[in-house]
Amino acid sequence: MLKIDGITRRFGDVTALDGVSLEIGQGEFFALLGPSGCGKTTLLRIIAGFETPDSGTVTLDGQDLLARQPNQRPISLMFQSYALFPHMTVAKNVAYGLEREKLPRQEIKQRVGEVLETVGLSAHAGRKPQQLSGGQRQRVALARSIVKRPRLLLLDEPLSALDKKVRADMQLELKRLQHEVGITFVVVTHDQEEAMSLADRIAVFDTGQVRQVDEPVALYERPRTRFVADFVGANNLFEGTFGAEGAVRTEDFGLLPGRPLRELETGTRALLGIRPEKLELRDASAGRGLRGSVLDVSFYGGVSHISVDVPGRAKPVLVAVQGASEVKPGAEVKLHWKTDDAVIIPVDQ
Structure with a gap:
């Protein structure tokens, strides 16, 4: 029209x-x-x-x-x-x-x-x-x-x-x-x-x-650019390079699994984006995941927002869980996510 x-x-x-x-x-x-x-x-x-x-x-x-x-x-x-x-x-x-x-x-x-x-x-x-x-x-x-x-x-x-x-x-x-x-x-x-x-x-x-x-x-x-990934809704972004393993390779956190939204060449500068509700909090003794400590817990009625300090990352990671969270500030945790729940996009866009 x-x-x-x-x-x-x-x-x-x-x-x-x-x-x-x-x-x-x-x-x-x-x-x-x-x-x-x-x-x-x-x-x-x-x-x-x-x-x-x-x-x-x-x-x-x-x-x-x-x-x-x-x-x-x-x-x-x-x-x-x-x-x-x-x-x-x-x-x-x-x-x-x-x-x-x-x-x-x-x-x-x-x-x-x-x-x-x-x-x-x-x-x-x-x-x-x-x-x-x-x-x-x-x-x-x-x-x-x-x-x-x-x-x-x-x-x-x-x-x-x-x-x-x-x-x-x-x-x-x-x-x-x-x-x-x-x-x-x-x-x-x-x-x-x-x-x-x-x-x-x-x-x-x-x-x-x-x-x-x-x-x-x-x-x-499925945001296709850095700006869209960052602007539309809350997102946790990690920068690195696309590795042959199909994950984002970072200096501070090693390999971070995700799914590319299109074909990427190995070595391409890439961004991994994980929405707060896609992250799972696990006990610090759990095998896999990013280690961090809980900074703050905010309750918004149906949802709790949990800020997690991850060593090597300037900005806290945001986690969203349904209802009131039992985790307390200061708790040591590990962050886990499914590969298909994180997206990988080129950094230069």
């Missing part, structure tokens, strides 16, 4: 986007994920028509999108601040875009009523934005965006202003809405959990380039 090909955008000496190419399908929930300043919002603004790229093309259903003015594109953009009119009621806020298009009054009333029912705000139609909670204001902004029935809805950090519990509720609400209205959603976020829980596919951005595009599970379990 949406094809982005070779988009480059520079601001003086800063290259915000460097040859970005993506394809987004009809009805897809697609996330642009990356740290602040990586170029994801610039790309969103180019799609919406608020920025012009220095080179590259953007097409929607095969038609040149860049040739159209912003108000002529079948696209809605929901701003981070929601940008609601404080002097208007909820219903008036939602109807505003349709009134600007001079649609018949009865059709506006019907469409506003339908969309307020969809987002669960029918009972609040007569209220002003300041009389609503943060989550309710976000729903008004969503209703205003989808009432025009765009082909594409762009969301810039849509949940950043909400507290944690409301954010979790609205993630479910967004996903439900997207399925119900059948509009293609493109969301910009720096929140990995948000991207993983919402999106069908995720594009990970770094310094103006796309490092990987994948479904959430594949992105988490």
Whole structure:
């Protein structure tokens, strides 16, 4: 549906986007994920028509999108601040875009009523934005965006202003809405959990380039670059060289077993990544594993995070276990993992 090909955008000496190419399908929930300043919002603004790229093309259903003015594109953009009119009621806020298009009054009333029912705000139609909670204001902004029935809805950090519990509720609400209205959603976020829980596919951005595009599970379990392995979720990374044994050979820890995500030549500088939940804590007398001592144990409700100091490693190794952990700070342990649970990727990527 949406094809982005070779988009480059520079601001003086800063290259915000460097040859970005993506394809987004009809009805897809697609996330642009990356740290602040990586170029994801610039790309969103180019799609919406608020920025012009220095080179590259953007097409929607095969038609040149860049040739159209912003108000002529079948696209809605929901701003981070929601940008609601404080002097208007909820219903008036939602109807505003349709009134600007001079649609018949009865059709506006019907469409506003339908969309307020969809987002669960029918009972609040007569209220002003300041009389609503943060989550309710976000729903008004969503209703205003989808009432025009765009082909594409762009969301810039849509949940950043909400507290944690409301954010979790609205993630479910967004996903439900997207399925119900059948509009293609493109969301910009720096929140990995948000991207993983919402999106069908995720594009990970770094310094103006796309490092990987994948479904959430594949992105988490099979990162193809150092940046993705380090940025998406917690990870324990060990650097060394790829050995003939099919493991990573390190100076301080010997051979560390894992599975290469693609063919690597022996001697290639490589990185071994092990997710915290894939690590197993064993008694110090156990035969195999990395020896270390427990630094700290933190309980997060359903999960405990255990920091383990491993001699020769500057950063503690993070272990995640279900429920409350019985291990105590100061305990001597060994870390063990299955070969298939650790991934090996080239360091130069």
